[in-house]
Amino acid sequence: MQAHPTTFALTLLGCLLLSACGGGASGSGSGATSAGGGTSSTCQYSNLISDTERRQASACGIQVSGNYAQADSGYDSVVAACKQGDKAKADAYYSGTYQKMVDYARAVSKELGCGQNNGPTLPNTTAASNYNFCVKSTSVNGKLSYEGACYGPVKSGEGGCASGYNYVSQYASLSTCTSGGKSWLESR
Numbered sequence: 001m002q003a004h005p006t007t008f009a010l011t012l013l014g015c016l017l018l019s020a021c022g023g024g025a026s027g028s029g030s031g032a033t034s035a036g037g038g039t040s041s042t043c044q045y046s047n048l049i050s051d052t053e054r055r056q057a058s059a060c061g062i063q064v065s066g067n068y069a070q071a072d073s074g075y076d077s078v079v080a081a082c083k084q085g086d087k088a089k090a091d092a093y094y095s096g097t098y099q100k101m102v103d104y105a106r107a108v109s110k111e112l113g114c115g116q117n118n119g120p121t122l123p124n125t126t127a128a129s130n131y132n133f134c135v136k137s138t139s140v141n142g143k144l145s146y147e148g149a150c151y152g153p154v155k156s157g158e159g160g161c162a163s164g165y166n167y168v169s170q171y172a173s174l175s176t177c178t179s180g181g182k183s184w185l186e187s188r
Contacts, residue, residue, distance in 0.1 A: 042082070042087065043079055043082035043083050043087070043090070045075070045078055045079060045082070045090075045094050047072075047075050048071075048075075048098075048099070048102045049068060049071060049072065049075075049102060049105070053068065053106075053109075054068060054072075054166065056109070056114060057105070057109060057114065057159075057167075058159045058160055058161060058166070058167045059159055059160070060109065060112065060114035060159065061112075061114075061157060061159050062157070062159065062167070062169060062170055063108065063112065064105070064108055064109045064112060064114050065159050065166065065167035065168075066167070066168060066169060067101075067104060067105035067108050067109075068105045068109075068166065069135065069166040069167065069168050070101060070105070071098065071101040071102045071104075071105050072137070072166055073137065073188070074093070074097060074098040074101045075098055076137045076139055076144055077093065077098075077144070078090045078093050078094045078098055079139050080139050080142060080143075080144040081093065083139065083141070083142040084142045126155050126156045126157075127155070128152070128153040128154055128155050128158075129152075129153050129172070129173070130152055130153060130154050130155065130156050130158070130170050130171060130172055130173075131150045131151065131152035131153060131154070131170070131171050131173065131174050131176075131177035132150070132151045132152055132154055132158075132159065132160060132161060132167055132168075132169075132170050132171075132177075133148060133149075133150055133167075133168045133169050133170070133171060133177050133180060133181040133184065134148065134149055134150075134151055134161030134162065134165035134166060134167050134168060135147065135148045135149075135165060135166055135168055135184070135185075136164050136165045136166065146185055146188055148168075148181045148182075148184065148185050149161075149162070149165065149181075150171070150174055150177035150178060150181060151165075152174070152177070154170070156170070157170070158170075168181075168184060169184075
């Protein structure tokens, strides 16, 4: 897959607090670290989503990978809030909202049979003309920064992003990916 040179970046100041997602079965975390990098000794939180889960979600499609990307964004919000000195709010968000986001992403993945061999599937014979919008986030000195890119062309329904990026959504053309990605970044 080839990366298109169109990238965008948007730096956010402050803590992003996402709305809580519905429940799901609870799961145990893996202790993987976020793409945002290390944290100070008082702001160390275990990222409950493993790299294996991310790869599996990305391969499973839009509905599953979008939920995992939202949970990753929630984790980044926890770390950013803690680094800005609001550890109590970060702790509460981590144990409440972030955990629910992870549980919900896992429940949807399980319900859709993601990562399971569900028998033979027909090959995807559509032309590779769609573009995936993917994001990566970093946190430096309390600033949460998102960078987005459109990758493609890919086939309809085909997930996947470059290393370090999380799949968000798919668009029918590069221009709709660019405008949709810009809107997604501005809403963060």
